[in-house]
Every structure is written in structure tokens, then in C-alpha cells.
Amino acid sequence: MSNDTNTTNAATVSTINPDLLKERQQATFDVERITHMLDGSVSNTDRRRYLEAIIQRDPTGIFDNGNNHYLHRTDRHVRSMAKGVRLIELCRKLGIGNDDDCSGEIIQSPDFQILLEAVADDIPLALHWVMFQPNIVSLCDEQQQAEWLPLCRDWRMIGCYAQTELGHGSNIRSLETTATFLKQADGGMPGGSWIIHSPTLTSTKFWPGTLGRTANHAMVIARLIDGNGIDRGIHNFLVPLRSMEDHTLLKGVTTGDIGPKIGYNNMDNGFAQFDQVVIPRRNMAMRFASVDEDGNYTHNNNNDATSKVAYITMMQVRAMIVNGASKALAMACTITLRYSAVRKQGFAEDGKTEVQILDYTQQQHRILPLLAASYAFFFTGRKLWKQLKDIERKLIAASGGASDNFNQQSSVSKEQVSDIHATSSALKSFTTMVAADGIEECRKACGGHGYLSCSGLPELFTSYLQSPTVEGDNHMLPQQVIRVLLKLVQAVQQQKQNTNLDTYKSCNSYALVPSLQAIIQGRSEQCAAINAQDLCQLSTLLLALRHRAARLLLAVSYQLERDMTETGCSLPTAWNHALVAMAKASKAYSQFLLLQDFMEGILHERQNQVIGRPEVDVLSDLAKLLALCWIEKDMGDFLVDGYMRPEHASWIELNVLQYLSIVRQNAVALVDARDFSDFRLKSVLGRYDGNVYPYIMEAAQKDPLNDVEPGPAYEVALKRLVRDGVGVYSGTASRL
Ligand SMILES: Cc1cc2nc3c(=O)[nH]c(=O)nc-3n(C[C@H](O)[C@H](O)[C@H](O)COP(=O)(O)OP(=O)(O)OC[C@H]3O[C@@H](n4cnc5c(N)ncnc54)[C@H](O)[C@@H]3O)c2cc1C
Numbered sequence: 014m015s016n017d018t019n020t021t022n023a024a025t026v027s028t029i030n031p032d033l034l035k036e037r038q039q040a041t042f043d044v045e046r047i048t049h050m051l052d053g054s055v056s057n058t059d060r061r062r063y064l065e066a067i068i069q070r071d072p073t074g075i076f077d078n079g080n081n082h083y084l085h086r087t088d089r090h091v092r093s094m095a096k097g098v099r100l101i102e103l104c105r106k107l108g109i110g111n112d113d114d115c116s117g118e119i120i121q122s123p124d125f126q127i128l129l130e131a132v133a134d135d136i137p138l139a140l141h142w143v144m145f146q147p148n149i150v151s152l153c154d155e156q157q158q159a160e161w162l163p164l165c166r167d168w169r170m171i172g173c174y175a176q177t178e179l180g181h182g183s184n185i186r187s188l189e190t191t192a193t194f195l196k197q198a199d200g201g202m203p204g205g206s207w208i209i210h211s212p213t214l215t216s217t218k219f220w221p222g223t224l225g226r227t228a229n230h231a232m233v234i235a236r237l238i239d240g241n242g243i244d245r246g247i248h249n250f251l252v253p254l255r256s257m258e259d260h261t262l263l264k265g266v267t268t269g270d271i272g273p274k275i276g277y278n279n280m281d282n283g284f285a286q287f288d289q290v291v292i293p294r295r296n297m298a299m300r301f302a303s304v305d306e307d308g309n310y311t312h313n314n315n316n317d318a319t320s321k322v323a324y325i326t327m328m329q330v331r332a333m334i335v336n337g338a339s340k341a342l343a344m345a346c347t348i349t350l351r352y353s354a355v356r357k358q359g360f361a362e363d364g365k366t367e368v369q370i371l372d373y374t375q376q377q378h379r380i381l382p383l384l385a386a387s388y389a390f391f392f393t394g395r396k397l398w399k400q401l402k403d404i405e406r407k408l409i410a411a412s413g414g415a416s417d418n419f420n421q422q423s424s425v426s427k428e429q430v431s432d433i434h435a436t437s438s439a440l441k442s443f444t445t446m447v448a449a450d451g452i453e454e455c456r457k458a459c460g461g462h463g464y465l466s467c468s469g470l471p472e473l474f475t476s477y478l479q480s481p482t483v484e485g486d487n488h489m490l491p492q493q494v495i496r497v498l499l500k501l502v503q504a505v506q507q508q509k510q511n512t513n514l515d516t517y518k519s520c521n522s523y524a525l526v527p528s529l530q531a532i533i534q535g536r537s538e539q540c541a542a543i544n545a546q547d548l549c550q551l552s553t554l555l556l557a558l559r560h561r562a563a564r565l566l567l568a569v570s571y572q573l574e575r576d577m578t579e580t581g582c583s584l585p586t587a588w589n590h591a592l593v594a595m596a597k598a599s600k601a602y603s604q605f606l607l608l609q610d611f612m613e614g615i616l617h618e619r620q621n622q623v624i625g626r627p628e629v630d631v632l633s634d635l636a637k638l639l640a641l642c643w644i645e646k647d648m649g650d651f652l653v654d655g656y657m658r659p660e661h662a663s664w665i666e667l668n669v670l671q672y673l674s675i676v677r678q679n680a681v682a683l684v685d686a687r688d689f690s691d692f693r694l695k696s697v698l699g700r701y702d703g704n705v706y707p708y709i710m711e712a713a714q715k716d717p718l719n720d721v722e723p724g725p726a727y728e729v730a731l732k733r734l735v736r737d738g739v740g741v742y743s744g745t746a747s748r749l
Contacts, residue, residue, distance in 0.1 A: 028702060028704065029701075029702045029703060029704075030354075030355050030702060030703025030704060030705075032354050032355055032357075032369060032703065033351060033354050033355060033681060033702070033703035036354045036680070036681035036682070037681060037682060037685065039678055040678075040679050040681070040682030041627055041630070041631060041678065041679055042627040042628045042630070042631045042679065042682065043625070043627065043628065044682050044685050044686045045058075045686075046623070046624050046625065046628050047624065047628055047631075047632075047683070047686035048686050048687075048688045049623065050618050050623045050624055050628070051391060051686065051687065051688075052688075058688070060124070060127070061127050061688075062688075064124060064127045064128050064131060065127070065131040065690055065692070065693075067103065067107070067128075067131075068100075068103075068128060068131040068132055068692075069131070069690070069692050071099070071103070073099060075092070075095055075096055075099050076096055076099070076132055076134075078133055078134055078692070078695050079715075080715075081134065081472075081695070082466040082467065082472075083715070083716065083717050086273055086278050089278060089279050090137060090226070090278075090279055090280075090281060093134050093135060093136055093137055093279035094136075094137050094138070094227070096132055096134060096136060097136035097137060097138045100128060100129070100132060100136070101119060101168060103128070104119045104122075104124075104125060104128065105119070107124075109122045109124045109125060109128070110122045110125065116166075117166050118162075118166050119166075120142040120146065130340075130693065131690075131692075131693065133692060133693040133694075133695060134279065135277055135279040135280055135476060136279070137222075137223060137226070137227045137279055137280050137281055138171060138223060138227060139222060139223060139280065140172070140173045140174055140221065140222040140223035140224075140228070141165070141171050141172050141173070141223060141228070143174075143222075143330065144173070144174035144232070144330075145165070145171075145172030145173055145174055145223075145228075145230070145231075145232055146162070146165050146172070147326060147327065147330070148174060148232045148249060148298070149161050149162060149165065149172075149232070149251075149298075150162070150326065151300075151322075151323040151326045151327055152249050152298035152300050152301065152323060153251075153298045153299065153300055154299045154300045154303075156295075157251075157295065157298070157299060157300075161251065164257075169257050170229065170230050170257065171223070171227060171228050171229050171230065172223070172228050172229075172230040172231060172232060172251075173221045173222060173223040173224040173227075173228040173230075173231050173232070173283070174221055174222075174231070174232050175218040175221040175224060175231040175232065175233045175234065175252075175285060176188070176218075176221070176234040177218065177219060177220040177221065178190065178215060178216050178217060178218055178219055179214065179215050179216070179217045179219040179284070180213070180214075180215025180216065181215070182220070182486075183486055183489050185234070185247060186246070186247070188216070188234060188235070188236065188247055189211075189212060189213055189215060189216035189236070190209065190210070190211055190212075190216050190218065190233060190234070190235040190236065190287065191208075191209070191210050191212060191235055191236050191238055192207045192208070192209050192210075192233075192235040192236065192237050192238065192248065192250050192297070193207065193208045193210065193238040194206075194207060194237075194238060194239050194240045194294070194304060194308040195207070195208055195291070196240060196306070196307065196308055197306070201291075201294075202291065202293050202294070204293065204294050204295070204306050205240075205293075205294035205304070205306050205307075205308060206291050206292060206293060206294055207250060207291070207292050207293075207294060207296065207297060208289050208290070208291055209233060209235060209250060209252055209287040209289075209290040209291075209292060210287055210288065210289050210290070211285075211286045211287045211288070217284050217285065217286050218231070218233065218283075218284060218285040218286075219271060219283075219284045220271065220282050220283075221282065221283055221285075222280050222281075222282050222283075223280070223281065223283075224254075224268060224281065224282070224283030224284070224285055225268060225269055225270035225271065225281030225282060225283025225284070226268075226269075226270055226281040226283070227281055228254060228255070228283075229253065229254055229255040229256070229257055229260065230251060230252065230253055230254060231251075231252050231254055231285065232249050232250070232251060232252075232298070233249070233250045233251075233252045233285075233287075234247050234248070234249055234250075235247065235248065235250055236248075237297070237304070237310070239304055239308050239309065239310040240304065240307055240308010240309060240310075241308060241309070241310075243310065245302070245310050248297060248298065248302065249297070249298040250292065250296055250297050250298070251292070251296045251297075251298070252266075252287070252290060252292055252296065253292065254266050254268060254285065263290070264290070265287060265288040265289055265290040265291075266285065266286075266287060266288075266290055267285065267286045267288070268283050268284065268285040268286075269283060269284055270282065270283055270284075271283060271284050275475050275478055276472065276474070276475025276476040276477075276478055276479070277475070277476045277478075277479055294306065299313070300313065300319075300323070301313055301320060301323070318408045318409075318411040318425075319408075321404075321408050321425070321430050322405055322408045322409055324430070324434075325401055325404050325405045325408065325430070325433070326405065328401055328433065328434065328437050329398065329401050329402075329405075330484055331397070331437035331438070331440070331441045331484065332394055332397040332398040332401055332437065333394075333398075334441050334444070334445060334480060334484060335390055335393055335394035335397055335437075335440050335441065335444045336390070336391070336394030336395070336398070337394075337448075337480070338390050338394075338444035338445050338447070338448035338480065339387050339388075339389075339390035339391040339394055339444075339448075340387075340687075341448050341452060341473065341477045341480075342383055342386060342387040342390065342447070342448040342451050342452065343384075343387035343388075343391075343684065343687045343689070344469075344473060344687075344689055344693070344694060344699075345383070345451060345452040345455035345456070345470060345473055345474075346380060346383055346384045346387055346451075346455060346684055347684040347685075347687060347689050347694060347699050348455065348459070348468065348469055348470060348473075348694060348696045348698050348699030349380050349455040349456075349458050349459055349463075349470075349698075349699075350371065350380060350384065350680050350681055350684050351681060351684065351698070351699050351700070351701075351703060352459055352462070352468075352698040352699060352705060353369065353370045353371035353376055353380065353458070353459075354369055354371050354680075354681050354703070355369075355703045355705050356369070356370045356459075356460075356462075356705070357369055357370065358370055359373075371677065371680065372677075374670065374673055374674075376458060377673040377674075377676075377677050377680075378642075378669070378673060379454055379458050380454070380455060380458055380680075381638060381673055381676050381677065381680060382638060382639055382642040382643075383447075383451040383454065383455065384635070384676070384680065384683060384684065385635040385636065385638050385639035385642075385676070386444075386447050386448075386451065386607075386639060387687075388611070388632065388635050388636075388683075389607045389608070389610070389611045389635075389636070389639055390444050390447075390448075390607070391614075392607075392610045392611050392613075392614030392615075393440060393444075393606065393607050393610040393611070394444075395614070396610050396613075396614070397433075397436065397437060397440065400433060400436075400521075401433060401437075404425050404429065404430065404433060407424050407425045408425055411424075411425070426516050426519070428500075428516045428517055428520055429519050429520055431497045431500070432497060432517070432520035432521055432522050433521070434493065434497060435493065435494045435496075435497035435498055435521075435522065436521045436522070436606065438485060438490040438491075438493045438494050438599075439490070439491070439494040439599045439600075439602050439603045439606070440603055440606065440607075441484060441485060441487070441490060442481075442485070442487040442488075442490040442491060442494075442599060442600075442603070443599070443600055443603035443604070443607075444603070444607075445480040445481045445487060446481055446487050448477060448480065449474070449477055449478055449480060449481050452470065452473055452474045452477055453474050455470060456468070456470035456471065456474055459698055462698055462705075462709065463698070465697075465709070465712070467696070467697045467708075467709065467712035467713075468696055468697060468698045468699075469694055469695045469696030469697075469698070469699060470696070470698075472695075488596065490599070491592075491595045491596045491598070491599035491600075492588075492592070492595055494595070494598075494599040494602065495566070495569055495591075495595040495598060495599060497522075498522055498525075498566055498598075498602070499566075499569070499570055499573075501517055501520070501522050501523075501525070501526075501529070502529060502566060502567060502570045504517065505526060505529045505530055505533060506533055508530070514526065521606060522602075524559065524605070524609065525559060525562060525563045525566070525602075525605070527559075528559050528560045528562070528563035528564070529563045529566070529567065531563075532560075532563055532564055532567055533567070537655065538556075538560045538656060539655065539656055539657075540553070540556075540557055540651070540656055540657045540658075540661055541553065541556075542661060542664065544664070545664035545667050545668055548661060548664045548665060548668055549637050549641065549668045549671070549672065551608070551612050551633065551636055551637060551640070554608065554637065554640035554641065554644065555605070555608050555609060555612065555640070557640075557644060557651060557656065557657070558601070558604050558605040558608055558640065558643070558644070559605050560651075560656050561601050561605075561647075561650050561651060561656070562598070562601040562602045562604070562605040564650075564654060564656075565594065565597050565598035565601045565650070566598045566601075566602070568594055568598070569591050569594045569595055569598050572587075572590065572591045572594055573587050573588065573591050576590055576591070597650075601647075601650070604640075604643050607639075608636065608639065608640050608643075611632075611635075611636045611639070612636060615629055615632045615633060615636065631676075631679050631683065634672060634675050634676050634679075635676060635683070637668075637672050638669070638672040638673065638675075638676050641665055641668050641669045641672055642669055644665050645665050645666060645669050648662050648665065685701075697709050697711075697712055
């Protein structure tokens with residue numbers, strides 16, 4: 014393991030907590046093989062460990078996170094910026110990004126992502142690579158890219174993505190910032206200009222990360238008013254905010270930080286107001302639409318494939334989010350499961366031996382399904398990434414063709430592009446919700462010590478809490494999922510009228526078709542398990558999740574139809590009535606996909622001999638536990654239409670208990686396999702050596718509140734109470 018070399022206080026193997034040692038000794042599989050599987054190969058693991066060591070041993074010491082909790086917000090912002098700058102300096106020294114396929118772009122190198130994670134702190138520059146640069150690549154034409162990308166590569170231009178306004182977030186059609194065309198003849202720059210303006214208070218850009226104090230440019234989303242005064246809706250504009258020489262604000266621009274947030278406070282999420290800011294005409298992102306020197310607006314003649322490539326590129330962030338959900342949840346599980354193995358409360362039957370809290374079934378029931386989910390998210394995140402890359406590759410190959418030949422020229426159908434949008438939307442929504450709730454559950458499961466900052470869990474939780482909101486609010490995304498899936502329902506419904514379902518064959522949602530057909534045709538699907546043993550087969554559990562997903566999807570379709578035909582509701586009203594059902598259907602679809610990908614992933618790794626039989630067994634146990642717990646939680650969904658019977662419900666409960674105890678044996682080894690260093694975990698409870706108590710005390714003693722005796726508040730306040738008697742009861746009547 015890399016962990017024992019990670020911290021300055023690292024324990025040697027001989028000082029590892031005996032309970033943790035015992036947990037590791039009883040593992041039934043090879044931990045390293047799963048680590049290699051998660052990294053992608055043995056050499057990837059070696060490379061990751063090498064890069065992590067570079068961060069941990071950096072001679073400047075800047076990456077030390079030991080004092081994070083004691084720093085004031087401003088100091089943390091400054092320090093994390095210094096980490097970001099040192100990281101880039103190190104990358105240049107190490108030649109990261111020098112490979113042919115990166116052409117000097119550090120952020121294109123997989124090593125950069127590893128180093129970023131190794132830093133284990135949020136870097137204020139992040140939106141530059143998460144949103145700003147990808148926007149230039151996707152939405153700007155070649156000439157614009159040639160001009161701006163080298164500046165980004167060299168970290169002269171540092172950008173953010175400014176879409177959300179004070180008054181509007183989800184409803185981007187109501188954004189108010191304007192970009193009004195000004196001809197040269199009317200006083201504009203040579204070739205024409207845009208005037209970027211915030212006409213109202215509510216049009217203030219509010220929330221963009223990196224905007225407040227860091228970025229010198231913003232990709233601003235504004236309403237385009239062309240030279241003929243026509244509002245063309247929202248478009249992207251590259252707006253300089255600050256001088257690239259001395260970082261001073263440019264004329265007409267006001268920006269600042271939006272203030273402390275629940276978490277993610279290294280980051281300067283910002284506001285910006287524009288007072289008639291003039292930028293060149295060519296600062297409009299012009300790949301898909303352009304405006305000429307006379308202010309005439311045109312949609313560029315890109316074929317469908319080209320626009321879909323841009324769309325797919327942006328969607329890749331979603332795959333990263335699913336993978337991020339896996340890692341964040343796995344970190345929380347690592348902390349909580351190691352701590353649960355070390356922490357003892359209550360007595361065993363002999364009345365003397367104390368019980369590891371991990372042995373309580375309730376503790377297992379709270380944490381082990383989350384551990385299983387973190388593995389499921391890994392397999393799905395990886396598959397989603399591969400699917401998106403594959404579609405992107407095929408679309409790029411087809412992008413020379415004309416728009417109307419799109420389906421013929423490309424092996425990617427329009428249905429497939431919509432389908433991957435639905436898949437990624439459903440998974441983003443579900444996995445980030447599970448991860449956010451799961452981290453908090455892990456925190457609570459550590460009792461009082463989980464409430465300590467030094468447990469690492471509060472910051473993990475509060476930083477992660479943004480994920481359900483950003484990149485599509487989790488409660489909005491199900492609408493997009495259902496909008497796509499309803500077309501599949503329609504195609505299945507119209508099948509008798511010769512509608513071709515073949516176009517859906519390479520779609521993820523096609524897997525729902527057998528259940529959709531059965532339900533539509535009135536053939537009742539029923540769970541075939543005849544005993545508890547049957548009901549823990551992965552294939553049986555997957556069929557149950559498929560049936561439920563299909564049924565809930567059809568329920569949305571029927572509800573919309575009923576509302577509109579029987580009660581005469583308009584579509585928007587019926588749609589609003591169906592929102593709750595949509596959320597349920599989207600979640601059910603995600604669970605089906607996740608289990609299916611988990612099963613396929615295990616098989617794939619086995620076939621490629623990345624893992625052996627013992628690893629297959631332990632991963633299959635995890636997959637079973639996950640599916641059983643999901644079904645147990647929503648049992649009503651499976652009983653309501655008779656898919657399952659009451660005896661199935663009791664078998665599920667029995668099986669949950671059985672698989673909790675099976676998975677429990679390998680719980681610590683399964684989190685060890687994630688190979689999070691102590692440096693990354695930043696948790697006294699989750700330490701690899703399990704020496705929890707000395708380090709809790711060390712953290713307490715380090716608190717600056719303990720620096721002076723008799724306490725910093727004594728002289729300025731407490732003394733007046735205790736010694737000077739301001740609180741002494743004088744017996745007089747109230748004067749209020
Ligand atoms: C940490 C953080 C970082 C961010 N970074 C950026 C950034 O870099 N750039 C940027 O531009 N923005 C950024 N944002 C803003 C983010 O994109 C928005 O917060 C998000 O899109 C949600 O919009 P909103 O906050 O206006 O919520 P609202 O749209 O006001 O939503 C509030 C509630 O209403 C519900 N709701 C709204 N409309 C509907 C509807 N039609 N149907 C059903 N329910 C509805 C939502 O589900 C939600 O529960 C960031 C936000 C956070 C918290």
C-alpha cells in the first residue's frame with residue numbers, strides 16, 4: 014500500500030491498530046488487484062502513486078493541508094491559489110502535457126487530474142479547465158481557438174463560465190445580460206463591437222466559480238441583439254474582465270466574491286456587473302452562429318454531426334461527475350468503515366469484550382450499501398465516459414458530411430445522442446444525490462467524532478454539496494430524462510403500426526423494451542423467485558429493477574395522457590402534475606443502469622483477467638447487496654402492481670441481512686482497495702493505521718484557541734462576568 018509512506022506521522026506496520034489488522038487479514042481477495050482495476054492497470058497505479066508522492070514531498074511544503082481548518086477564509090483562498098500555481102509550475106518542470114496529444118496543454122494530460130486529486134484541496138483556478146477552456150474548444154471557430162487557446166495554455170488568459178444571474182439559474186431563456194451589436198460606422202471598433210451590459214440588478218452574474226478574484230476573462234452568456242435590433246436569444250461572448258498585465262479591473266466591469274458559502278470556500282464564486290463594456294465583434298463564440306460587420310446574424314452551416322460533437326464534449330463533464338460521486342462517496346466510506354472497525358461501544362455476550370461498531374447490523378445497513386454504490390458508480394462512470402468518447406469519435410469522423418445525410422453518414426443515430434443525454438442526466442442526478450446524502454450518513458455514523466472538522470467528513474460533505482445543484486439541478490434533470498424516454502415509449506406503443514425500433518438498438522434505454530412491451534401488451538411480468546436463494550441472483554434482481562423502471566416510465570406517460578385527454582389540462586399543467594412521477598421514474602432508470610453496468614463491468618474485468626475469482630465474488634456480493642437494499646427501500650414500488658408478492662418482501666429483508674454479513678468481512682479491504690492516501694483523506698478517523706485517538710487529541714491541541722492561557726476571551730469579556738460581577742443578581746426589579 015502507498016498509505017504507510019504518506020504522512021509525516023505515518024505509523025509503521027507494527028503500530029497498526031490490531032482490529033484493523035485483523036480486518037485486513039480476513040479479506041478474501043487480493044486488494045491490489047482491485048486497486049489496479051480501479052486505476053485501469055498496474056502501471057497506472059504505479060504512476061498515480063509516483064505523482065501523489067511528488068505532491069506530498071514537495072519541498073516548498075505548500076501542499077500541507079494540516080492547518081486548513083484553522084485558517085480564515087481569505088487565507089485559505091490565498092493558500093489554495095498558491096497550491097494551484099505551484100501545481101502548474103511542477104507540471105511544467107515534470108513535462109506534463111508535453112506529449113504529442115496534449116501539445117503543451119497541461120490540463121489535457123491524465124496526469125494533471127491525478128495531481129489535482131493528490132492535492133486534496135479545492136483550487137480557485139478550477140473553472141478555467143472545467144468550463145472556460147472546454148467552451149472555447151466547443152463553441153469557438155478555428156480562428157478564435159488559434160488566438161485564445163495558446164493564451165489559455167500558457168496561463169495568461171484565465172477564465173470562468175458566467176451563465177447564472179442573480180435572478181435566474183435554471184431558466185436560461187430568461188437571462189437578462191445583453192450583448193448589443195454596434196457597427197463601426199456607429200462608433201464601434203473596426204469590424205464592429207458588442208456592448209455587454211447588465212440592465213438590471215437581477216441580471217448581475219452571480220455564482221460563477223473563479224470569477225470573483227481570479228479570472229481575467231469570462232465566457233459570458235448574454236442575449237444577442239443583432240445589428241437589426243433583433244433579439245437572437247442567448248449566445249456566448251468572451252469578455253475580458255481584468256488586465257493580463259496587472260490584474261486590474263477593466264473599464265465598466267465590476268466583480269467580487271459572493272461571500273462565504275456552506276462549503277467550497279477556497280473558491281471565489283463571484284458576481285459581475287457590466288456597464289456598457291465594449292468588446293470586439295469577434296469575441297462572440299462563432300462556431301455555430303455569427304454576426305457580420307454589418308450586424309447581420311446567421312446560423313453557420315455546420316452539419317448536425319459538428320454541433321453534436323460540441324454537445325457531446327460538454328456532456329463529458331457529466332461522466333466526470335459520476336466518477337467524482339464514486340470517489341467522494343468512497344472517501345467517506347473509507348473514513349467511516351476504518352473508524353467503525355476501530356471504534357468499540359457496548360459489550361459482547363461475555364459481558365466483557367467490547368464490540369466493534371462495525372459489527373452492529375444497523376451500522377452495516379447504513380454504510381455498506383453506500384460502499385457498494387461507490388463501486389457501482391465507478392463502473393458506470395467509466396462506461397459513460399467510454400460511450401461519450403466513442404460517440405464523439407464517430408461524430409468527428411462523420412463531421413465532413415451534410416446535415417440531411419447525418420444518419421446515413423454517421424453510425425451514431427440522433428436517438429443515440431438523445432439517449433446518452435438522458436442517461437447522463439439521470440445518472441448525474443441520482444449519483445450526486447446518493448453521494449451527498451451518503452457522505453452525511455457516513456458523518457452521522459461516526460457519532461460525535463464525525464462532527465469534528467478533523468474527521469474530514471464535514472468538509473468532504475460541504476464541498477460536495479454543490480454537486481446536486483451545478484451542471485443541471487438534480488430535480489430539474491429528470492424532466493430531460495423523461496422527455497427522451499417518452500419517445501421510446503411512443504415507439505414501443507406504435508410498434509404494431511410498423512414503427513421501427515431498430516434505431517433504438519444502440520441506445521442504453523433499449524434495454525427497457527422487453528418490460529415496456531410486456532406491460533403495454535398486458536402480459537403481466539412477475540418476479541420468478543420461488544425462494545430467498547433465488548431472490549439474490551443478480552439476474553433476478555436486475556429484472557426486478559428493469560420492470561420497475563419501465564412501469565414507472567409508463568406511469569408518467571399514462572398520467573400525462575390522462576391529464577390532457579380526460580381532464581383537458583394543457584401540456585405544461587399536465588407536465589407539472591407529473592414532475593414527482595418523473596423524478597421517481599428517472600431514479601428507477603438510474604438504478605437499473607447502475608446494476609446492469611456493475612454486472613457487465615465485473616464480467617469484463619474477469620474476461621480480461623484483470624481480476625480473479627475471489628475479486629469477482631466480492632464484487633458480485635457488493636452488487637447483490639446494493640440491489641437488495643435498493644429494492645428493500647422502495648418495496649412498495651415492486652408490490653403495488655403485483656410484480657412481487659409479500660413473501661418476496663420478506664425474502665428481500667432476509668437477503669439484505671445475509672449480504673450485510675458477507676460484505677462486512679471484506680469491508681475494510683474494499684475501502685483499502687480504493688487506495689486513498691492519508692494525505693488525501695485528511696481525516697483522523699480514517700487513518701490507514703487506525704490510530705484514531707492520539708490524532709484526535711493532537712488535532713484538538715493544535716487548535717489556535719488553545720494557544721494562550723487562560724483563553725483568548727478571558728481578558729476581553731469573560732473576566733467581566735466571572736470576576737467583575739456584571740452578572741451578579743442584585744435583587745432589584747426589572748427596569749425593562
Ligand atoms: C457552488 C456552486 C458553483 C456554481 N458555479 C457556477 C458557474 O461556474 N457558472 C455559472 O454560471 N453558474 C454556477 N452556479 C450556479 C448554478 O448553475 C445554479 O445554481 C443552478 O443552475 C440552479 O439555478 P438556481 O440556483 O437559479 O436555482 P433555481 O433555478 O432558482 O431553482 C430553485 C429550485 O426550483 C426548482 N425549479 C426551478 N425551475 C423549475 C422547473 N421548471 N420545474 C421544476 N422545478 C424547478 C429547482 O429544482 C430548485 O429546487 C454555481 C452554483 C453553485 C452552488
